[in-house]
Amino acid sequence: MSHISAAPSIHALKGATWKPQVDEFYSCFTSKDSVLITIDPDPDAIGAALAVKRLLWHKVAAVSIGIIRQIRRLNNLTMARLLRLPLISLKSLDSIKADKFVLVDGQPSHNAFFSRLDYTAVIDHHPQTQDLQATYCDIRPDYGATSTIMTQYLRTAGILPSQTIATALLYGIKTDTRNFERHTLLEDIDSFRYLFEFADHNTLRKIQISDLSLSDTKFFNRAFSRKHVVKDRLFAHLDEVPSSDILVEVAEFLLKIHDINWTIVSGLYQGNLIVIVRNGGYRKDAGRLIRRALGSIGCAGGHQSMARAEVPVGRLIGIIGDLSSTSIERFVRRRLSPFRKY
Ligand SMILES: [Mn+2]
Structure with a gap:
């Protein structure tokens, strides 16, 4: 406080x-x-x-x-x-x-x-x-x-x-x-x-x-080439990442795009799918969104402008069948779609 x-x-x-x-x-x-x-x-x-x-x-x-x-x-x-x-x-x-x-x-x-x-x-x-x-x-x-x-x-x-x-x-x-x-x-x-x-x-x-290392830049490359925009939400799945910090860095960076209000960046780290959500904060609630989207299958929580979820890959395979980039991308996009009704 x-x-x-x-x-x-x-x-x-x-x-x-x-x-x-x-x-x-x-x-x-x-x-x-x-x-x-x-x-x-x-x-x-x-x-x-x-x-x-x-x-x-x-x-x-x-x-x-x-x-x-x-x-x-x-x-x-x-x-x-x-x-x-x-x-x-x-x-x-x-x-x-x-x-x-x-x-x-x-x-x-x-x-x-x-x-x-x-x-x-x-x-x-x-x-x-x-x-x-x-x-x-x-x-x-x-x-x-x-x-x-x-x-x-x-x-x-x-x-x-x-x-x-x-x-x-x-x-x-x-x-x-x-x-x-x-x-x-x-x-x-x-x-x-x-x-x-x-x-x-x-x-x-x-x-x-100075919060990036040279090796972090390849994840930005990946995010730029794989980004997928749905209304004002930008999704990017980065596969295996060396730490969840890089997901946060990418999510916060992409929020600089003026008409993107939400960034949703995901990656696999230590046997979990990590999903990071960032938004502009005004009349939005990232924590509530991610709890509704992923709270039933993993741990999910956060505040108005920042949130995070972790889903064990074992549970994820049970839901989407495999761990290919495409399957995971689609899964995250579907769960956090602006058109999804809760
Ligand atoms: Mn001090």
Whole structure:
């Protein structure tokens, strides 16, 4: 449920009222410390970690950012590459050489890796799930992003963000608030507005649109050549696909066609027929459509503008006889036809 807080404190928006927190945070470290910031690398965590690294720069002997898993999301890989992010893969606890640990955008209980470290500081915006042992804790569950909190720290410390840090923080806020469509405070918008002039918007745009791999393009080819339009609905069956994500990518892309109001893209994945439905959302209900069409033979559900169904191929063969492209295409088209009466 998205909401905008009605009454942020006026001081919070001036960006300089977090001095007690920032002073206390700094007091946890000495110039001899070697500090490791650990993150589960999503954009908000990465942005926040870069800000902590910047805050501690020249204040401690060494500070680095360790990621507890490989980055898989293509947007995030693009971010790490284009911004040349100094991220270290943490393979095992034994390989870690640091005296102090900082956790941002997460809590020790979120992950087995985190839970084994003694943190000096934890800064997060998820609801607190357990008593925290860290010397310094700043948990603000009402905030849309940890990057918002860290932007306030930088401003309070009088540090202007570099282009790299501003771009990462901005992307962190955009991602976690889903462009302010999701849980958002005025503080998030204020940090966003502050970072805006420091960020590299060309790089940010490339990061945001980079969600395809070269090998995905063959499924677009398939969709273009096999598309079948019935009234304002576009159908495309793509046969075996390497993940259901590609069906979503194709369905959302084809919705760009101005007079297509529904895209219905299907494929076979791990023994299931997956059907993805997207629509313009206005006075339509993709979830209801797909439940009526396929709910009786598989699991089907969704919201107004997006829905998905999975039908085990065993059941499908029982209904249509075989798994040829033509049979499946016809089956999906018949079930989701605009002329079908329910
Ligand atoms: Mn977050």
